[in-house]
Amino acid sequence: MTNISKSKYKDYKADRLKYPEMENGKPIIDLESHKFTKIWQGPQHPGVTGNMSLEVIINGDEVVNSKTHVGYLHRGFEKLMERRKYIQCFPIVCRMCVPEPDTNEYCVSAAMEDLAGIVIPEKAEWLRTLNLEMSRLGSFLMWIGGQASSLGMGAIGQWTIGMRDFWLDLFEEMTGGRVYHMYMIPGGVRKDLPAGFKEKAKDLIIKTRNLLFDIEKSFFNNAIVKSRLIGLGIISPEMVDEYGIVGPNARASGREYDVRINNPYVKYAELNIKMITSTIGDAYARAELRYQEIHQSLDLISQILDKIPDNGEIQAKLPNVLHWKIPAGQTYVKAESTRGEHGFYMVSDGSEYPRRVFLRGASYTHAISVLEKLIVNVSISDIAALMVSLQTCPPEIER
Amino acid sequence: MEYLLNKIKKMIKFEASIKQRDDLYFITVKKEQLELILSYLRDNEGFTHLAFLQAVDYLEDNKFQLTYMLYNYDIKVNLGIKVYIDREKAEMVSIHKFWAHSWQYQRELHEMYGINFPGSPRVEESFVLEGWEEIPPMRRDFNTLEYSIKTYYQRPGRSTNDPAKYMKEKMYKKYAESPKIRRDND
Numbered sequence: 001m002t003n004i005s006k007s008k009y010k011d012y013k014a015d016r017l018k019y020p021e022m023e024n025g026k027p028i029i030d031l032e033s034h035k036f037t038k039i040w041q042g043p044q045h046p047g048v049t050g051n052m053s054l055e056v057i058i059n060g061d062e063v064v065n066s067k068t069h070v071g072y073l074h075r076g077f078e079k080l081m082e083r084r085k086y087i088q089c090f091p092i093v094c095r096m097c098v099p100e101p102d103t104n105e106y107c108v109s110a111a112m113e114d115l116a117g118i119v120i121p122e123k124a125e126w127l128r129t130l131n132l133e134m135s136r137l138g139s140f141l142m143w144i145g146g147q148a149s150s151l152g153m154g155a156i157g158q159w160t161i162g163m164r165d166f167w168l169d170l171f172e173e174m175t176g177g178r179v180y181h182m183y184m185i186p187g188g189v190r191k192d193l194p195a196g197f198k199e200k201a202k203d204l205i206i207k208t209r210n211l212l213f214d215i216e217k218s219f220f221n222n223a224i225v226k227s228r229l230i231g232l233g234i235i236s237p238e239m240v241d242e243y244g245i246v247g248p249n250a251r252a253s254g255r256e257y258d259v260r261i262n263n264p265y266v267k268y269a270e271l272n273i274k275m276i277t278s279t280i281g282d283a284y285a286r287a288e289l290r291y292q293e294i295h296q297s298l299d300l301i302s303q304i305l306d307k308i309p310d311n312g313e314i315q316a317k318l319p320n321v322l323h324w325k326i327p328a329g330q331t332y333v334k335a336e337s338t339r340g341e342h343g344f345y346m347v348s349d350g351s352e353y354p355r356r357v358f359l360r361g362a363s364y365t366h367a368i369s370v371l372e373k374l375i376v377n378v379s380i381s382d383i384a385a386l387m388v389s390l391q392t393c394p395p396e397i398e399r
Numbered sequence: 400m401e402y403l404l405n406k407i408k409k410m411i412k413f414e415a416s417i418k419q420r421d422d423l424y425f426i427t428v429k430k431e432q433l434e435l436i437l438s439y440l441r442d443n444e445g446f447t448h449l450a451f452l453q454a455v456d457y458l459e460d461n462k463f464q465l466t467y468m469l470y471n472y473d474i475k476v477n478l479g480i481k482v483y484i485d486r487e488k489a490e491m492v493s494i495h496k497f498w499a500h501s502w503q504y505q506r507e508l509h510e511m512y513g514i515n516f517p518g519s520p521r522v523e524e525s526f527v528l529e530g531w532e533e534i535p536p537m538r539r540d541f542n543t544l545e546y547s548i549k550t551y552y553q554r555p556g557r558s559t560n561d562p563a564k565y566m567k568e569k570m571y572k573k574y575a576e577s578p579k580i581r582r583d584n585d
Contacts, residue, residue: 071527079537114420241447242499255472257448262475263422331419332450332468332477345466347455360451360468369500398527 020064027064029057036064039380043072047150047384050394052367058380066375068368074398081357086112086186087321089354093344094180096359097395099142102135103337104359105184107344110265111333112186115348116326123312124188129267130304131174131183132335137208137297138167139338140290143391147287148219150384151228156219163211166204173197188315198305205298212294220291229284233374233386236281243373244365247340249390252289253281259336271303283389290338290391325352332360339363339391361396368397400424400476403444411436425479433482434492437467441497446471446478449497452504454512458539461486463514467494484514493519511537 020027020035029036042053051072057065077096081089093108094101106128113120141164145157168178173194175181183189219225235245235253250257256275260268276292278285318324328350334343340362347356371390378386404416404426413436414427428436440446446469455464467480484491493516495502505516510526513535525531534541 071525071529074527076536079543082539083543244449244498244500246448257472262472329419330417330425330466330479332423332479334450334477341450343450345451345453345468356453356455358451358453364451364503365500368503373499 020059029065031057035059041383042069047387049146049387049392052392052394052397054371054375054383056375056380056383061380063375063378063380063383066372068371070368070394070397073394077399078357078359081354083353085322085352086324086326086354089357090185091182093359094182096399097337097361097393098179099393100135100139100337101180102131102183103335103342104344105182106132106266107333107335107342107359108346108357109184109186110335111331111344111346112326114331114333115329115346116186116324118187118316118318120188120316121313123192123309124314124316125266126304126308127189127193127314128184129271130301130308131181131189132266133297133300133304134167134171135181136336136338137294137301138164138171140294140297141167141208143290143338143388144215144219144287144294146388147385148215148225150388151225153219153222153225156215159211159214163208166207170197170201170204173200186321187318188313192314193308198308201305202302205302208298209295212291216291220288226284228382228385229287229389230282232283232378232382233389234280234282235370235374239370239373243370245340245370246362247336247338247391248286248289248293249340249362249366249370251276252278252286254279257341259334259341263334265333265335267304267307270307271300273300283385286389293338323352325350326354334360337362339366339393339396342396359396359399361393361399363391363393363396366390367392367394400474407436407439410439422475423477423479425481427481427483430482430484430491433467433480434494436480437469437494437497440469440478444471445473448472449501450477452494452501452508454508454514454537456486456512456537456539458486463489463512465491465508465514489514491516493517493522495519511535513538 020029022028031038036057036059038055038057040053041056042048043051048054053069055067055069056063077092080092090105090108093104096104141160145160148156171181172178174197175183175191235249237254239245240250240253240255246257254277256277258275261273261275273296276289276296278289326348328348330347332343332345334341336342341360342362343360345358345360346354349355367390371387371392374386375383404424407413411428411432417425419425448470450468450470452465452467455466457464462483463486465482465484469478469480489512491514493505495505502520502522505519506522506524507526508514509516509522510528516522528536533546
């Protein structure tokens with residue numbers, strides 16, 4: 001096996017004085033000159049995270065310019081909700097994100113409760129915390145499989161998707177649904193925990209930790225992974241404010257911003273939780289940070305299971321939801337999804353229908369502005385790894 | 400936060416302020432004051448994070464409401480700045496110089512609400528709707544049903560029933576005839 005560090009190509013850099021020719025800091029891209037090629041990556045490319053496509057212009061195998069195109073997934077949820085009663089909104093919001101639907105459910109329910117002035121029972125808050133943290137874990141397990149697969153390590157993807165399925169089994173016991181749970185409704189949650197749930201969850205936490213130990217050995221200590229991810233897609237601390245970067249992408253660049261800690265919601269204020277940050281800001285730092293957050297998530301789930309009360313109400317009293325009028329007002333409720341700040345802006349005009357519901361997803365900036373900035377000079381084979389390391393999710397962009 | 404609001408109030412005369420929660424405030428400013436207040440809040444008061452920029456359509460008042468949601472990492476407070484603009488000649492100053500991702504929101508608002516942002520990069524580019532010729536679809540006077548009837552056709556062999564009538568006639572026929580069940584008109 002050749003030693004990568006001694007390879008003569010290691011320090012090779014394309015001669016930017018020749019190609020592409022620059023003018024006012026921007027490359028002159030003339031496709032007729034035969035120096036550039038335009039290719040489309042997506043919407044059916046296996047390396048693209050979901051239904052979006054990149055219009056990439058390459059010079060050799062390095063990206064010169066890229067544009068993100070969305071519109072393959074537009075379902076008009078925000079427009080739909082303007083014509084639906086408040087309670088009819090709640091089964092469609094979870095469809096906005098497949099790996100992590102519960103954050104949407106929580107934000108919409110909490111926004112309605114905030115506008116209507118409803119306080120939910122304590123046990124319902126604990127159950128919401130458990131549900132949110134489990135969905136974060138499921139999404140992270142899906143992400144780590146994607147990150148490994150984008151570098152050609154398909155086996156890790158199969159392990160983690162398999163492990164996520166066991167967590168989906170627990171979701172099924174808890175809520176009745178595997179992918180879309182529709183668990184948190186305005187006023188509380190739909191169901192209590194079934195008998196024997198806590199024991200099963202604790203067993204599964206041990207199994208997941210064992211799997212993570214394997215992943216650490218095979219993924220994070222892998223020479224190929226390190227050589228490809230270190231130095232890829234560096235986000236500088238100045239970029240965080242300029243581009244509105246949130247979540248693990250911002251924390252890996254040193255920004256201490258986690259909604260669970262900065263603006264605690266449900267019961268996160270009563271849990272022992274620490275901010276995880278890094279200062280390097282490249283794709284490997286983001287991967288390591290998310291790996292630590294998986295461990296944090298498991299730790300939080302076991303804390304919640306210990307603290308959850310056995311008895312208590314799980315639903316606050318609501319008026320007849322079919323004729324429910326919420327007082328006029330505006331609110332913005334946010335939560336920490338695996339991708340970062342995830343919020344709903346809801347405007348009520350005092351009628352039975354919401355005036356405006358808007359989803360602020362982290363990928364809206366990560367997949368368009370940030371990706372278009374970071375992708376320049378990246379090798380075409382690393383585009384998939386870069387996209388997964390930003391954890392882009394197209395349903396949040398188009399809604 | 401109240402101290403800051405008083406400070407801003409001395410600087411410019413804003414119309415209203417609402418405290419929604421401990422970590423969420425809204426203020427309403429005039430269209431011309433927006434650039435001034437955004438640059439002041441970003442550079443001097445630490446509201447460096449632009450969470451989103453969105454519009455709300457008030458058809459009955461003939462107005463659009465734009466909301467600029469800012470966040471301060473130090474005092475951990477969200478501040479929403481509301482601006483009302485005219486609906487007929489919808490035009491707003493672009494803030495792409497303050498935040499590098501704000502052009503995305505402006506492009507979306509241009510497409511979905513028909514609000515112009517002169518000078519904003521790539522604002523004319525289509526975001527989701529390519530080749531759209533109707534009025535902007537997120538406006539409240541856009542008739543969704545009329546558009547779908549005009550554009551799409553029903554699959555042959557399908558019919559639509561009135562749910563209440565259908566249930567009475569087909570599904571619960573024997574219950575409807577049963578004398579044991581008390582109905583409203585008895």
